Amino acid sequence: MLGECLYLVFTLNSTIELFVNRLDSVESVLPYEYTAFDFCSEKTMKRPSENLGQVLFGERIEPSPYKFEFKKPAMCQKVCTRTYNNNPSDKAKLDFLKKGMLLNYQHHWIVDNMPVTWCYDVEDGQKFCNPGFPIGCYVTEAGQPKDACVVNSNFNEKDTFYIFNHVDITIHYHIVEHEQLGARLVAAKIEPKRYWITIYLISGLDVDNNPDCSGGPKFLKNKQTGAFEIPYTYSVSFVVNKNIRWASRWDYILESMPHTNIQWFSIMNSLVIVLFLSGMVAMIMLRTLHKDIARYNQMDSVNNLTREELDAQEEFGWKLVHGDVFRPPRKGMLLSVFLGSGTQIFIMTFVTLFFACLGFLSPANRGALMTCAVVLWVLLGTPAGYVAARLYKSFGGEKWKTNVLLTAFLCPGVVFADFFVMNLILWGEGSSAAMPFGTLVAILALWFCISVPLTFIGAYFGFKKAAIEHPVRTNQIPRQIPEQSFYTRPFPGIIMGGILPFGCIFIQLFFILNSIWSHQMYYMFGFLFLVFIILVITCSEATILLCYFHLCAEDYHWQWRSFLTSGFTAVYFLVYAIHYFFSKLQITGLASTILYFGYTMIMALIFFLFTGTIGFFACFWFVTKIYSVVKVD
Template sequence: MRRDESCKVVCRTKLSPEAAKNFKEKIDDEYRVNMILDNLPVVVPRQTQEGSQTPSFEHGYRVGYKLKDDKYNINNHLSFKVLYHEDLNAAEARIVGFHVIPSSIKHEYGAWDDKNPTVQTCNANTKITPGSHTPQEVAPEAYVVFSYDVIFEASEIIWASRWDVYLLSSDSQIHWFSIINSLMIVLFLSGMIAMIMMRTLYKDIANYNQLDNQEEAQEETGWKLVHGDAFRPPVHSGLLCVYVGTGVQFFGMTVVTMMFALLGFLSPANRGGLMTAMVLSWVFMGMFKGTEWKKITLKTAFMFPGIIFGVFFVLNALIWGEKSSGAVPFGTMFALFLLWFGISVPLVFVGSFLGFKQPAIEDPVKTNKIPRQIPEQAWYLQPAFSILAGGILPFGAVFIELFFILTSIWLNQFYYIFGFLFIVFVILLVTCAEITIVLCYFQLCSEDCHWWWRAYLTAGSSALYLFAYAIFYFFNKLEITKLVSGILYFGYMLIISYAFFVLTGTIGFYACFWFVRKIYASVKID
């Protein structure tokens, strides 16, 4: 600590043909080296734009670079700058910054001594900068000497705010644009809802309640006509219960995790904190759901987590096969298994039992014994079209923020704009609820009473657009060439899209369920 080093030689290595080939591949794929000092990741200072007071950094440094003549140079010399803040009340200092400037230099030396390595290229009085020496080329049988400098510099940054420069480097103007874009969608949908509620629906209810004689009652059309079938249980009702229950659990996990993030408990300074909070929130949210018993409870406890765990296990096996340090160790996998079977599953049964003991929800109207025939629907009211159309607006409300999230996951950036994320999340909830209510109203007006699954799939179809955007992002923003890396990307994006489907579908279902109960409770049914 606070001991400067200049031209410190680490080691010398001879590149085998295979090692040289691997280095060239890593340089082509723009691999970066990540280091951590006192829990701070190393960053490379960028050139500050004119008029900007905020410093900008890249996380990690590149392995090397490629020249126009197809020559590859390796960054084998690192110039570190460690910022520290001195405590005036005590004889100690804390690290508040970790910067590096990488260089490629072909070191010159005489007889090599492994015990006391020295080079003639630099000494204690010289400072190496990028481009100041002949670069070290990547070639088979070439000797590469790795070295570094380090200087310690006093800083006014206090230890409590040392992460600010990492977390506040993103452009907030684009996030505000994302929110304004989303708000415009919400205002448009809210206007449609208001028009339906205040004019059309209010007029419908007034007309239906004024129908006195039998002849008028026989001439009624629209959504009141299907009151005897609106609450008929849908096909595969058990599966719908499972997905709705799982969605409530996922919604609870999302809200709790986001609240902790907003309060500052899940800063990237606490490495792995966000993922740990999500897993624990999911496990303990098992106690809040469940309205049916036994078989449905078993499906709820095992279906969604089982699918996610199965996909994740296959992807992790691929990482194991590549001998990557990014693989989740066996002990952690076993701990996740214990959390699932030891906490989540019992709590699902407890929640389901408590729900089973509650009185059943009473429908506002009676269900006819014989289902009525559904008339032929217009092309724009066909299930496939209306479901796909319904997912566009929820996805449109979040896709700009989605870009930043994908960038943080796949392009090694930090994401800490949880305030913006929470606003966008609320907008997503409102958008899913409103678009489902609008399309559900049109469906009932066309005398189609099969709204249960349609409501879930209408909002849930936004996950299809999310996955389509992930495919677009893969081919336009990423340069992944290896098969395993591509499988990992699409595997993880499939998990994210599936979870998004369950979350948005549940929001749409509950919004439509509330709406249908409200409108049928508002009319007089003989």
């Protein structure tokens, strides 16, 4: 029923089921299941099955008692009544409900796989449709309304909670052309004006037999004592809408996302700047390198120069280090392991974004994006093992068992250990985002039973194949590196190398972080894929440029430097994530703070391996190319 691949055609007697998802908040990283707040629940129906991505994202879809028949309007239908007495259990439930209103937790309901949207007016006469609505709001002791309480002037009682226990649902549909009695649902909304008029919280009033939704909003004092009853009711109406096609029924939600126009303009502006800078880097690189190659090759055609003059002309730049440029780096084992894991992440990201651009991983296909990424990562163990083994063999390494074990367990183990600690915190807080034990075992089974064997297979073929042949021989005695200027020293060069790649992603990074932590839908995968391509190009060009400068300064240690130069973009990402936390988010609580930075560290590590691998292979291609074109023997 929740699948998007097969649409449902509703007839007159069809029952429309409303499903409920987890509740989340922009002020807390901890999502909770619908039943955690003691709302009306449906215990007789079986909850829909969830894919791996939904479980990892903490989605918990459950059936609800809100059921109605197609084209049969209903007014003020009672769902259930929750009674809270003075016993400790009821007080704890009521306190948890108050906490949810203080932190502005949001409902997320689903009808025919569509989010039930709460649309309200914003500035300039525009409407904003939010795929969720708050469970309530709070007016402070100073009389300052918070969150949703600001939209109604009647919410003016100090130190008071207002529970939104009544909803007016409007179902939009259109008639199916080839079926006279059939219809498809194209939107499910909560009308703002009617919603606010019919919200109420009552105390001591019997509405079991004759519910009345015409009263104004009543309230629950924060320090009020005694028994309380909260009746939950709903009204539903149906509207024919011929303007929304079924295939584009999500568009009205996506088009009303905040700052959409700003996002398009900023991305285009960023793309133009990055393309211009990349063109400049490429032009400078090609022209400078062309002069060096022409200068050296000119010596072969000059016959009237003395030996001293030839030696003097030969003494320049990167030509001097041709006997050391392919010398194995220090810590070659660790570098090869990082490059193997980075290759795995790069291919996974490319394929996932490609499928997302084709529409297979849209927001309507819940959990598909994460499921695709995890499955691809598991199946890409073979290229990870192959790249790590091949490079390690080229570095002169002989401990192949250690290499393959580190490739299979080091980086994935660090990510899993961080994720497991975060999961323990979620378990302790009772959050719905906590991964069930069975899913945890399934993840470990995918890792140990599929990814690790594939890594061993890739490493077997990598070690079996001959080592990479270099265009020049390596001298037995290392050349002494002269004293470097400030700009050609390793650390300043690494810091400068990450600026340009970060400049092409920080705008997209803002909206990606918004989708993760501010619970906004992200759907611009086409632009994201374009930024991904530009990031690859920019990392490659910036790293090649700095690599060339270091070789001209007679510093031949380019392997680690190329990896760290583009990989340093992840440090800028981490700094930006810290800035985003303190400037954009309203997250409170120690657990939420630890979770934010714990998950951010995972993303930073993955981004470090991804960008570092791009920089290394770009420089590897560049160094191999220039020393094979120029005769250096």
